[in-house]
Amino acid sequence: MTYSVPIGPVHPSLKEPMTFNFKIYGEHIEDVYLAPGDNHRGIEFMGMQRNPVQIIYLAERICGICSASHPFAFCKAVENASDIEVPERGQYIRVIIAELERIHSHILWAGVAAHELGFDSVLYLSWKAREVVLDTLEVLTGNRINYGMFMIGGVRRDILPEQVKVVRKTIDYYREIYGKIEDIFLNDPTIALRTKNVGILTEEDALRICAVGPTARASGIRKDVRQDQPYSAYADMDVKAITPEDFGKKTVGDVYDRIVVRLLELVQSLEIIEHCLDNLPEGEIVAEKKLVKLLNQLKRTKGRGVGRHEAPRGECIHSVKLEEAEAPKVWKARAPTYNNLMTWVPMLKGQQIADIPIVIASIDPCIACMDRVTIINKSNGKKSILTKQDLHKLSVEKTRRITP
Amino acid sequence: MEGGKGMEIMKPEKILKLFKEKLGNSIIESNITSKLEGAKKNSYSSIWITIKLEHFKEAVKLLGTIQFPHFAIISGDDIGDEIELTYYFSLYYGERFKEISINLTTFVPKKDLKVPTLTDLIPGAQTAEREIREMFGITVEGLPESPNLFLPVNFAKDIYPFRRDEKGIYPLSENGNYVGENIVKRKEEVRKVE
Secondary structure: OEEEEEEOOOOOOOOOOOEEEEEEEOOEEEEEEEEOOOOOOOHHHHHOOOOHHHHHHHHHOOOOOOOOHHHHHHHHHHHHHHOOOOOHHHHHHHHHHHHHHHHHHHHHHHHHHHHHHOOHHHHHHHHHHHHHHHHHHHHHHOOOOOOOOEEOOEEOOOOOHHHHHHHHHHHHHHHHHHHHHHHHHHHOHHHHHHHOOOOOOOHHHHHHHOOOHHHHHOOOOOOOHHHHOOOHHHHHOOOOOOOHHHHOOOOOOOHHHHHHHHHHHHHHHHHHHHHHHHOOOOOOOEOOOOHHHHHHHHHOOEEEEEEEEEEOOEEEEEEEEEEOOOOOOEEEEEOHHHHHHHHHHHHHOOOEHHHHHHHHHHOOOOHHHOOEEEEEOOOOOOEEEEEHHHHHHHHHHHHHHHOO | OOOOOOOOOOOHHHHHHHHHHHHHHHEEEEEEEEEEEOOOOEEEEEEEEEEOHHHHHHHHHHHHHHOOOEEEEEEEEEOOOEEEEEEEEEEOOOOOOOOEEEEEEEEEEHHHOEEEOOOOOOHHHHHHHHHHHHHHOOEEEOOOOOOOOOOOOOOOOOOOOOOOOOOOOOOEOOOOOEOOHHHHHHHHHHHHHO
16 A cells, blocks of 8 residues: 655745655655745845845845855856956955855754754754854854855955964864764764665766765765865865765765765865965955945946855855846856755655655755655545654654664 | 766867867857966866757757766746746866866747757756746746646746746836836735725
């Protein structure tokens, strides 16, 4: 007997409410259909009625976590369209903010993954560790998220010597605790049991679906915008795309590999920030300080530009078309999850219901869209509703069941 | 489509030459841009090609003979009688500064709003193709019918948010920009009722 199990769609407080329709035979997932779009806010449409500087703040609010990635890509797109050169110091500060964001995003994800497996103590400990980087971002920008740091042609605030000290202290803190994080996530037998050979995405599938970010890299694709098309300060240092092979293991493309890649990227981010602080060039932080002048220049610009940035979840691409007007004629923003969406289909097929939370969480989307689950018994048409808590309970029970 | 490791990496000029050789007559416009980055001023390249719609899919197939392309997104612009669509691809991942962005632009006439699907070549294009179908009302030939992905399922039929004509959300002003008259009118109506 095949059951139809819809999961989702709505959790209004989160960025990506989404519906998953599962075809289930017993505990076994036979097929899955995705239905996103419940939270389409028409941000691009709103942007096309505003000037580019106003769009930066809209772009920042596309995602609650990537509030540096979208403005980064958007500013790059506008700069490419209007030939604005960012001063070197501005380029380095941009990268520092972007990498701090990657650290907080990856630790956030690690905590969520632990929670999905029923390891709530790890969730609390990892989110406690995340507070340090959020506080550092607050010191640098004034905000824990929505930093308001990016401006077309550079950044809005400089990094002062006393702030550099805070960032260095943060780096030391994470270097100190990294051993513990790695030990918990990679050596714990229970996490290994629940994540190894679960939710496999093969290299071929990842290529065909055009997956991006850690999702693609965990399947063995060495793809990283910071490596392939280096920009800003990334162009001056040797950033390499990380795959599980760098950890000395064979690439499988399962949830465990995705944990490996994200943890190694934490170390990489610390190195990048340190490099930027050591080599921070002197000089201006923004190409044009006077906003009116900048807006006038943009108003006279005719051209197209594309900006790409490696966000914590993968390639984030913005495209603009300026046509001598106040607002851009076209603004297209694409977040990494847009491409990674379809990877769920091969990942979830053949898995168990109890694995749904961790597999869905493994590509690092907004997972709380799993608000409710309705199980419809086709033979008698009866409905029973599984809440997120029930689903979570199933997942925790599986952890307990398979742990020796 | 071919792909794989250990292949020869072509220079952007050579790729453009290949396109001109194979599809010379249908290429309307093409150029290569490069961008200097960082304090050391290294650069990467992007290729922009505008191609006629009837040979668009051939161009994507040609791209596939070089390597399985990474597909990013489609952006669209309603320019009056036609809709301009730009498909963003990239080739050659895995080495520093070697990735080349390839942006293919084509024009779809409003009289016959149809584009061929790329999902048979690149399954990852599905989401973006469904988006242009909903936002511009373009028929994607070969893409199975499905409920709305981005717009609400009960969204008004024959209204396409990114169109700048009578099927769009706002009427046009003389210079072709959105004017938001609908919203203004609606507000006035509300005031009258009050």
